[in-house]
Each structure stands twice: as C-alpha cells, then as structure tokens.
Amino acid sequence: MxxxxxxxxxxxxxxxxxxxxxxxxxxxxxxxxxxxARKGGDSLALSIxxxxxxxxxxxxxxxxxxxxxxxxxxxxxxxxxxxIVSDITAGKKVAFVxxxxxxxxxxxxxxxxxxxxxxxxxxxxxxxxxxxxAAKTKRPLAMETQSLVVMSCTVGKxxxxxxxxxxxxLVLMKAASCLPDVKAxxxxxxxxxxxxxxxxxxxxxxxxxxxxxxxxxDEKLPYFTTILVNKQWSKS
Amino acid sequence: MxxxxxxxxxxxxxxxxxxxxxxxxxxxxxxxxxxxARKGGDSLALSIxxxxxxxxxxxxxxxxxxxxxxxxxxxxxxxxxxxIVSDITAGKKVAFVxxxxxxxxxxxxxxxxxxxxxxxxxxxxxxxxxxxxAAKTKRPLAMETQSLVVMSCTVGKxxxxxxxxxxxxLVLMKAASCLPDVKAxxxxxxxxxxxxxxxxxxxxxxxxxxxxxxxxxDEKLPYFTTILVNKQWSKS
Numbered sequence: 096m097x098x099x100x101x102x103x104x105x106x107x108x109x110x111x112x113x114x115x116x117x118x119x120x121x122x123x124x125x126x127x128x129x130x131x132a133r134k135g136g137d138s139l140a141l142s143i144x145x146x147x148x149x150x151x152x153x154x155x156x157x158x159x160x161x162x163x164x165x166x167x168x169x170x171x172x173x174x175x176x177x178x179i180v181s182d183i184t185a186g187k188k189v190a191f192v193x194x195x196x197x198x199x200x201x202x203x204x205x206x207x208x209x210x211x212x213x214x215x216x217x218x219x220x221x222x223x224x225x226x227x228x229a230a231k232t233k234r235p236l237a238m239e240t241q242s243l244v245v246m247s248c249t250v251g252k253x254x255x256x257x258x259x260x261x262x263x264x265l266v267l268m269k270a271a272s273c274l275p276d277v278k279a280x281x282x283x284x285x286x287x288x289x290x291x292x293x294x295x296x297x298x299x300x301x302x303x304x305x306x307x308x309x310x311x312x313d314e315k316l317p318y319f320t321t322i323l324v325n326k327q328w329s330k331s
Numbered sequence: 332m333x334x335x336x337x338x339x340x341x342x343x344x345x346x347x348x349x350x351x352x353x354x355x356x357x358x359x360x361x362x363x364x365x366x367x368a369r370k371g372g373d374s375l376a377l378s379i380x381x382x383x384x385x386x387x388x389x390x391x392x393x394x395x396x397x398x399x400x401x402x403x404x405x406x407x408x409x410x411x412x413x414x415i416v417s418d419i420t421a422g423k424k425v426a427f428v429x430x431x432x433x434x435x436x437x438x439x440x441x442x443x444x445x446x447x448x449x450x451x452x453x454x455x456x457x458x459x460x461x462x463x464x465a466a467k468t469k470r471p472l473a474m475e476t477q478s479l480v481v482m483s484c485t486v487g488k489x490x491x492x493x494x495x496x497x498x499x500x501l502v503l504m505k506a507a508s509c510l511p512d513v514k515a516x517x518x519x520x521x522x523x524x525x526x527x528x529x530x531x532x533x534x535x536x537x538x539x540x541x542x543x544x545x546x547x548x549d550e551k552l553p554y555f556t557t558i559l560v561n562k563q564w565s566k567s
Contacts, residue, residue, distance in 0.1 A: 115346070
C-alpha cells in the first residue's frame with residue numbers, strides 16, 4: 096500500500112466555496128495538515144473545511160511563521176515536509192489544506208518544491224479571493240482583448256504603476272501594507288471610480304469599500320485585503 | 332414573490348470541480364440557462380452541471396454566436412437578457428451557467444452589462460482553467476514578489492512579448508489561434524522549459540504538451556487551449 100498526498104485549495108473563506116471534489120476527498124483522509132499563522136493558533140484553512148473531514152482523520156495543525164526571518168521559515172517548511180513524506184511513505188492518505196488556490200501565493204508551494212520526486216501527488220484547485228471579490232462587487236476581471244495582472248504590494252510602487260497603466264485590470268493582493276501608496280496612485284491615474292477594496296472576503300470579518308476614499312485614515316485592514324481595479328467598468 | 336438570478340461558474344470541465352454552493356443551488360432552480368456555441372448544439376456548461384439540476388427545473392439552452400459579426404452577437408445577447416429578465420420578473424429562481432469563472436472571459440458579462448438596475452443577482456465564482464492547469468502540471472502561478480498576467484491571443488504579439496518580459500508568470504487563454512507566434516516568442520526568450528500547454532483541461536478530450544516543440548505542425552488545437560509560463564519554475 097502506498098500513500099498519496101492531496102493539496103487542497105479551500106477557497107477564500109466560506110465552507111461552501113470549496114469544490115465538490117475537495118469535499119468528497121476530505122471525508123476519506125487518514126491525516127489532514129493545516130497551516131496556522133500563529134504558534135498554537137487556529138488554522139483558518141482548517142476551520143473552512145472542518146465540516147467535511149471524516150471522524151477517522153488525524154488533524155495536524157502546523158505553525159508556518161510569517162516572519163521575515165528566512166532561516167526560521169526554511170526550517171519550519173522543511174520540518175513539515177519531512178513529516179508529510181514520512182506519513183505518505185507509511186502508506187497514509189494525507190491532505191494539505193491551504194486558503195484560496197494552492198498554486199497562487201500559497202504555503203503549499205513551499206512544501207511542493209521540497210518534496211522528493213516519485214511521490215503520488217494530486218493538486219485540487221481552489222476559488223481565488225479575487226474571483227469572489229469580482230463576484231461580490233459585480234465587477235468583471237477581464238473580457239475580450241482585456242488583460243489582468245495579479246500581484247502583491249511587495250512588487251513595489253513603480254511596477255505597480257506600470258501595471259496599472261499597461262493593463263485593463265489589476266488585482267492587488269495583501270494590499271493593506273501599501274494602502275496609502277496605492278490609493279494615491281489610483282487617484283492620480285483618475286481610477287477611483289474603477290477600484291474596490293475587500294478584506295476577508297466571505298469571512299464574518301468581511302469589509303468592503305466601493306470607494307478607496309471612504310477608508311478612514313486610522314483603519315487597520317487585515318492581511319487578506321485585496322484591491323480590484325477594472326479600468327473599463329465603473330458601474331457597480 | 333420576487334425572482335432571483337444566480338450566475339454560476341461551472342469550472343473548467345469536470346463536474347466535481349464546481350463549488351459546493353453551486354451544486355446546492357442548482358438543485359433548487361426553476362430555470363437554468365446555458366449557452367451553446369452552435370445553433371441547436373449542446374451546451375458544454377450544461378453537461379458539466381446536469382447531474383446537480385433538480386427534476387423540476389426547466390432547461391433553456393440558448394445559442395451565443397462566436398462570430399465576429401458584432402450586430403448578430405449584440406442581438407443574441409439582448410434577446411437572452413430580455414428573456415431572463417422576464418423570467419425573474421415572473422418570480423422565478425433562474426440560474427445562468429457558464430464555463431470557468433463567470434467574471435473572466437465569460438459570456439455572463441455580456442448579460443450582466445445589459446441587466447437593468449434593481450434585480451436581485453448573486454454571482455457564484457468558479458475554478459478557472461488556469462488554476463486547474465497549474466494543478467495538473469504542478470507548476471505554480473505566482474509566489475511572493477512574483478506577478479501573474481492573464482491575457483488572450485487577441486492582445487497581439489507586441490503586448491504579449493512585453494508581458495512575458497515584465498512578469499514572472501503568464502497565462503495565455505485561447506492560445507490555439509496564435510500558437511506559431513507565441514511558440515516562436517517563447518523559444519526566442521529561452522523559456523521553452525518553463526512553458527506548458529493544456530487543451531480542454533479535465534474534459535475527455537484533454538491534451539497536455541510539456542514542451543511546445545512537441546506539438547505537431549498540423550495539430551488542430553481546440554478553442555479552450557491555454558499556455559502557462561512560469562519563468563521561475565522549470566521543474567515539472
């Protein structure tokens with residue numbers, strides 16, 4: 096008997112936004128790994144999928160440091176990878192769950208790049224936060240000859256400005272950390288009517304701003320904050 | 332009693348890649364609209380979700396011309412919109428199903444932009460073809476400071492070249508129509524090892540090319556052909 100690893104995207108937050116395939120698979124796992132941002136903290140990804148997990152399943156919440164300490168991160172990722180490999184080698188059916196889609200800005204890729212060749216791996220895609228935000232705000236991502244860029248604040252102001260000028264639509268992930276800069280840029284380009292901001296989409300803490308100018312100066316926006324700009328769609 | 336309209340993304344093709352929310356909603360609709368590419372032809376979106384549709388549901392397959400005749404398209408879209416509005420006004424629960432995610436290169440947006448204000452509309456996001464392709468080929472879309480561009484062949488060769496140079500990852504939708512150009516470009520930039528092509532992902536007609544050079548010169552690739560390039564990931 097050989098084990099198998101399933102990487103499962105949980106989608107943005109609501110439990111019923113996972114795929115039917117993911118829900119069915121989770122009922123039959125031996126072990127489910129879930130990343131937690133804080134040591135001893137609860138895993139958001141786990142809370143999303145908990146209702147689908149079978150009663151026979153062992154749950155392993157593992158801490159993934161969000162720090163800028165590269166060595167600490169590498170060690171944490173390697174330790175989880177080793178543990179997963181050992182479980183699969185022992186013949187277990189193992190799932191690793193992660194928010195949104197596992198192939199886009201996801202902890203899963205830090206595991207994937209460390210896995211040895213020859214393991215049986217299946218990846219189940221998930222709904223991205225920006226697909227949900229487009230749906231909630233009724234603002235298309237792209238049509239016909241339009242193009243869409245997806246990036247996070249970490250690219251820096253210049254690349255962000257260039258992307259806003261060259262493409263019809265922009266999705267900016269983790270937007271809280273550069274909000275003053277990006278707000279100024281969007282206003283400068285005359286795009287305030289074309290931008291929306293959503294935090295924690297489909298979680299109980301969800302917040303929406305249809306106009307970036309309505310965000311109070313002292314507002315502390317959470318980590319999962321996304322801005323969507325579609326330069327050809329101001330109707331809301 | 333007022334009606335409501337649900338726009339539902341079916342995902343890329345496999346029936347179990349729709350969301351749990353979409354599956355549950357489809358069991359309770361009065362009417363399901365599905366776009367068909369050919370007159371009198373079967374709707375691919377409908378075939379994906381058929382197993383979830385309740386027995387009380389009326390199915391309305393409607394032809395959406397793919398032609399370049401703008402007037403013909405506009406008339407077809409307006410006619411379907413009018414029919415949907417009339418059903419909602421009569422108090423019906425109506426779903427419109429469409430492939431992939433409904434807010435990205437989808438017929439749904441042609442309906443959305445024609446709908447009058449004040450209707451009760453809920454949009455359910457779907458898995459995009461490129462999320463599935465990344466999953467199947469084990470090639471991440473983007474990580475950390477990387478950026479992702481999504482476009483279709485219609486943008487033209489120059490914009491495509493610029494995007495490939497400026498961003499770490501590129502998703503090119505409907506890639507069959509410009510395959511010789513894009514293949515040449517990818518080779519010129521030394522990116523052959525970083526590109527994959529997938530047609531009809533998760534349909535029975537699915538085809539994968541891990542190297543674009545393996546595609547026979549006389550190969551007729553289908554409409555749903557996507558190329559994914561991740562300049563920082565050659566491991567497959």
